[in-house]
Amino acid sequence: MSNLNLLGGQVIVVSDIYTNELALLSILKDLNAEVIGTYKTVGMLRESDANKPNAIIIDQNITSSYVVLDEVIMGIDNNIKVVFFSDGLWINQENITFIHRAEKLSLIKSYLYLGLTDGYGISPKLTAYTEFSLNGITIMEYFILKxxxxxxxxxxxxxxxQKSAKTISLYKRNAMKKLRVNTDYELYLILKGLPVKN
Structure with missing residues (x-):
């Protein structure tokens, strides 16, 4: 693997568990990535006056993954690569690499490198969670449908x-429009993988 510094890569780590942060910093050191900051939450990162990184690595255990991802997608520049550690959330979102926390260290390193350089991917242990991988559905819509x-x-x-019931209903209706269904029954059939008769 080439030196990430040669690519001008500057990385910020967001982790709410200190031991996970230390492990990530060690892996990034092995990859020769330049870490320019560490934060406990995405909100703390946003409030800081940190330099704009090339990539952000997020490993949040305490806060809901869906809420964190929604924050990330809504508030982070599309040119910034994002690597997200997860126990089970799987979604195909451009510029985000998803890595399962239980992958082998060699795979974690490979997917981190992929996420920081070439693009995005989904580690093997997360491909088991594809039952709701629906094109065009946002992170929050995905969560609500599931x-x-x-x-x-x-x-x-x-x-x-932590959103109003009215907002949740709006997300659900938007997802239904994207899936071209009009009723809860049709939505249920789609999510179950069954055909919907028109």
């Missing part, structure tokens, strides 16, 4: 992601 499909009410979902 929760709804699992039988949670709008008010339950609202409490889980």
């Amino acid at each position: 929760e709804w499909f699992l039988g949670r009410s709008v008010s339950d979902i609202s409490m889980r992601c």
